[in-house]
Amino acid sequence: MADVATKERRILVAVDEGEESAHALSWCIKNVIMQNSKDTLFLLYAKPPRAVYTALDGTGEREDPSGYLFSSDITAAMESYTNDVADCVIEKAKRMCKDLHDVKVETRVENGDPRDVICQMVEKLGADVLVMGSHGYGLIKRAFLGSVSNHCAQTVKCPVLIVKKPKTNAENK
Amino acid sequence: MADVATKERRILVAVDEGEESAHALSWCIKNVIMQNSKDTLFLLYAKPPRAVYTALDGTGEREDPSGYLFSSDITAAMESYTNDVADCVIEKAKRMCKDLHDVKVETRVENGDPRDVICQMVEKLGADVLVMGSHGYGLIKRAFLGSVSNHCAQTVKCPVLIVKKPKTNAENK
Numbered sequence: 299m300a301d302v303a304t305k306e307r308r309i310l311v312a313v314d315e316g317e318e319s320a321h322a323l324s325w326c327i328k329n330v331i332m333q334n335s336k337d338t339l340f341l342l343y344a345k346p347p348r349a350v351y352t353a354l355d356g357t358g359e360r361e362d363p364s365g366y367l368f369s370s371d372i373t374a375a376m377e378s379y380t381n382d383v384a385d386c387v388i389e390k391a392k393r394m395c396k397d398l399h400d401v402k403v404e405t406r407v408e409n410g411d412p413r414d415v416i417c418q419m420v421e422k423l424g425a426d427v428l429v430m431g432s433h434g435y436g437l438i439k440r441a442f443l444g445s446v447s448n449h450c451a452q453t454v455k456c457p458v459l460i461v462k463k464p465k466t467n468a469e470n471k
Numbered sequence: 472m473a474d475v476a477t478k479e480r481r482i483l484v485a486v487d488e489g490e491e492s493a494h495a496l497s498w499c500i501k502n503v504i505m506q507n508s509k510d511t512l513f514l515l516y517a518k519p520p521r522a523v524y525t526a527l528d529g530t531g532e533r534e535d536p537s538g539y540l541f542s543s544d545i546t547a548a549m550e551s552y553t554n555d556v557a558d559c560v561i562e563k564a565k566r567m568c569k570d571l572h573d574v575k576v577e578t579r580v581e582n583g584d585p586r587d588v589i590c591q592m593v594e595k596l597g598a599d600v601l602v603m604g605s606h607g608y609g610l611i612k613r614a615f616l617g618s619v620s621n622h623c624a625q626t627v628k629c630p631v632l633i634v635k636k637p638k639t640n641a642e643n644k
Contacts (some may be wrong), residue, residue, distance in 0.1 A: 307502070329480070329600065330503060396560040415495055427502065432624065451605065451624060457498055460624050 306336040312416050312450075313343050314389045315383055317433030320383035322461035323394055326429045329442050330459065331401055338402040340423055341391040344415035345407055413449045420454045429459045479509040483598035485589050485623075486516050486564045488556055491604030495634035496567055499602040503632065504574055511575040513596055514564040517588035518557050518580055586622045593627045602632045 311326055313319045323341070331337050384407045395403045406423075408415045420428050432447045451458045484499055486492045496514070504510050557580045568576045577595075581588045593601050605620045624631045 322630075329630075332505070349597060445625075448621060448624070451621070452618075452634050455635060457495075457502075459630060459632045461630040462628060 301464060302320055306338060307426045308338050308424055309436045310340045310416075310423060310428050311391070311422055312412070312428070312430040312446075313341050313387055314412070314431070315387050316431065316462040318461075321391065321463050322431045322459075323391055325461045326459065327395065327398065330427065330429065331398065335400060336402075337400075338404060339395060339398065340419075340425070341403065341405045342416065342419050343382050343384050343387050343391075343396070343405075343407045344412035345409050347410050357386055412446050412452065413453075416446070416450050417453045420450075420456055423455050425454075427457045427459060428454055429461065432462045447469065479511060480599045481511050481513065481597055483515055483565070483589075483593055483596055483601050485585065485601065485603040485619075486514050486560055487585070488560050489604065491634075491636040493567065495604045495632075496564055498634045500568065500571065503600065503602065504571065508573060509622050510573075511577060512571065513567060513592075513598065514561060514568070514576065514578045515589065515592050516564075516578075516580045517585035518553050518582050520583050521576050545579045557593075560628065562600055569600050575589065585619050586626075589619070589623050590626045593623075593629055598627075598629050600630045600632060601627055602634065605633045605635045 309326065309330060311319075311323050313323060328340075331339065334395065351471075388405050388407060394401065395401070406419060408419065416428065416430070419425070428450060430447050430450065432445065447458075447460045451460065482484050482499065482503060484492075486496060497518065499512075508588075508632065561578050561580060565576065568574070579592060581592060583591075589601065589603070592598070601623060603620050603623065605618065620633045624633065
């Protein structure tokens with residue numbers, strides 16, 4: 299264990315607007331990050347790509363070109379909303395890390411399907427471990443098929459730590 | 472992080488005869504187990520149930536009762552072999568933990584499908600985290616459908632750390 303304190307580890311935590319990812323980060327801070335280490339903690343939020351909420355707003359531009367004119371307003375509102383969510387998620391995650399004086403904390407916000415974003419960023423940042431919740435990844439999770447954590451665990455090369463929300467929460471499955 | 476040193480964590484590592492599980496244990500020792508902690512490390516090996524290698528020996532007792540008389544010999548030999556493998560796996564895992572002076576190391580060998588054994592033991596031992604490789608779990612992995620780690624990640628309530636074999640090994644996928 300002696301070499302750990304002097305080794306810089308790059309720990310990537312995928313955060314979202316859900317309680318589960320906050321719990322995953324909290325668990326990581328308490329159980330993975332070492333005191334007096336040279337760890338770098340990356341907080342990553344995957345912002346939904348525009349295509350997803352354009353498809354979800356239901357105005358169907360392609361099939362009904364004469365239809366609802368506020369489609370672009372909705373898109374703009376959603377863009378603004380997702381930016382606010384991203385800021386909020388990242389700020390909350392940073393606050394949770396405020397007592398990590400020895401550990402470098404960096405944040406990343408990337409557009410795209412969380413599955414792709416997370417796997418790409420693990421590679422790009424050279425992460426030594428990926429930490430994430432087990433849920434379908436937040437607000438728009440139903441827009442994506444399958445479990446994000448499952449996909450990432452199968453895809454990335456580094457160790458993956460999947461942290462579930464504690465039982466006390468009714469939403470936990 | 473201060474409370475970690477005084478908190479007893481129960482860390483369950485599923486070991487098998489493969490290199491990947493040895494790597495998972497090694498990663499866990501270096502990255503999860505804390506110095507001067509009150510952690511307890513459980514090394515768990517799931518021994519294949521007799522039914523599996525009886526079915527695999529191909530003598531088909533049910534369909535060919537007059538057939539090969541050495542079926543029971545094969546079963547006995549396999550039983551002895553799996554016991555030897557279990558001893559060997561557990562001894563190797565214990566050797567890897569020999570420098571963990573502060574940490575209590577306990578071993579468990581249980582009969583059964585690794586998926587069931589691991590999930591049951593997480594529950595029974597009240598594990599705070601499950602650590603395992605990502606492969607199909609060793610020698611008889613092809614007898615089981617699907618990935619053991621995937622099943623366990625979906626089933627157990629505690630955090631699951633899935634550690635893959637490093638890239639340098641040709642077998643890595």
